[in-house]
Amino acid sequence: MSDPIVTAIIMIIVGQVCLSVPLLLMRGVKTVMNLPLAFFLLANGILALNSLVKSLFPDWYVIYTAVSFPMLFVLGPSLWFYVEGLTSDKPWKLHIKQLRHYWLLCPALLISVMILFLPIEIHTAIFIEEGDVKDPLSIVLVLSILVMLLLWLVQCTFTLFRIFHRLAAYRQQLKNVFSNNENKELKWMNWFVFIAASTWLFSLVIVFSSNLFESYIFNIRVEAALSLLLIWSLAHFGLLQKPGLIEHDVEVINKEMQSDVKGNNEGNNEENNTSNNKDGKVASQAKKYQRSALGEEQANRIADKINAIMQEDKLYLDANLSLQKLASRVAISPNYISQTLNETLSMNFFDFVNQWRIKAAKAKIIANEDTVLKIALEVGFNARSSFYKAFKQETGKTPSEFRKHDSRK
Incomplete structure (x- = not known):
């Protein structure tokens, strides 16, 4: 049976995601920067269901693990694109070239296909009982997953570093454009990045500790609470926040400037x-x-x-x-x-x-x-x-x- 507290937290997370994602997708028709935020929240919502699906819907857990694993590699790029759009000085657009940021999705999808075709007993041994596996293919799969998790950690670290650098440049840019910067400095983003880093680190430590030491170093309730705080804060502020540097219609300003000059x-x-x-x-x-x-x-x-x-x-x-x-x-x-x-x-x-x-x-x-x-x-x-x-x-x-x-x- 799953922890009732963890189950309650997961249900709140799912409710928040179900409310926020459709709104962001509708807004994304006009303001594209809302789309990566919707992807980020959706991926978090799917990942949060892990313990719930494992305990309440075991027959579906094979499909769930195959679907949820690639979601990890949606998080970093999607968060970066949202911050990039939020701090841009012109309407942000999604280009084909930007898809290269999701390059880890390709090997993750291959691993997902391998998971789908695993015999049920091997899948149970790896993902539910977390026991030792001796089959060569299973060993390759487990090692591949661990390598991908390490790559994911590198990607997340790099993404958070880029976000901090981007926010610093953005705040300096504000001072070159506006005389009052209240509600534009994205101070809430500092706390969000800290929560995101803590949540991802906790999740990774829990995975490795359960596989290497057969025990959890951190309480899984802490991970669930951090996930809730992460999703709630980004959903709340993301639905309210507008790009700080886009205050006017650029083409109109340019025409006015040309006539004035x-x-x-x-x-x-x-x-x-x-x-x-x-x-x-x-x-x-x-x-x-x-x-x-x-x-x-x-x-x-x-x-x-x-x-x-x-x-x-x-x-x-x-x-x-x-x-x-x-x-x-x-x-x-x-x-x-x-x-x-x-x-x-x-x-x-x-x-x-x-x-x-x-x-x-x-x-x-x-x-x-x-x-x-x-x-x-x-x-x-x-x-x-x-x-x-x-x-x-x-x-x-x-x-x-x-x-x-x-x-x-």
Whole structure:
């Protein structure tokens, strides 16, 4: 008999998967990045059924093991594609070339075919009783499975490493594009990756310990609980989360930029050279700067222009101010503005706007007329926490400390 607690957890997992996957598949018609998330959840749901099928439906366990084994090798690539789509600066698409990431599926499917044609007593010895096998073909099968599990571990480790690297680059990219990054930084993804790594490691240790030591090193309930947390968190946040960098229609922005640049005589050729901005992308700034025609004198003019418009029009008061909005107002390529900020003013767009906001907030804090939260919202911040962090970074003091320090003068 299966553990009732584990059975209850599995049923919750299956329910979550059955609710989430159809929704994601329907959304995937318009937003393709939802498809790999649906595959990831579906594969997890199938894998979670192992102990339930083994105890309640033993006659179906041969087919289940043959179907579930390849699902392991769907997890890593599917999770990577979802994160890639979530952090992309343009609508993500699935290409034939990307299928190479699923290369481990081919040997996994061959092993599945071997499992299907195993005599029932050998299948029972390997997958249920987990006993010793002496048949040469069975030994080859067991060794092949263990090798594939090690390859799966390598694939998962590499995938998680790539995800961490991708998230770090994405968060830096946000600071080059938006002045407020709340609900875009994907902080929940850090916890999810940690849970995923823990779940996969627990599962692998349980498999190897049961085969090599004929006992479980970790309680199988822990694995089930981690699986539930993994699937619930990704299903919950995945259904709510939208790509953080795709805020506008790229083609519309490019047309607006082209018309603005054509009507601007001050920028001469500097705007026309990059008005298309490579389909609105600002992700590969370092590489673009190497080929940029922007000179020092032009960069200084752009710096003066954006500082002047921030001073006169107080654009920083707009909590949703973005690089594209600023570029549209000054009729200069977003890439040129970003390059000017990074190379001439030595800061990203996020810090540039917050510098103006903190400057405006200082006078209000010294006047001591409003609460810190009200001041934060008035100068363009979306949250008290982000205001405190930016204020401390700029002044070395919290708003309260700054107010007390000024009152003593």
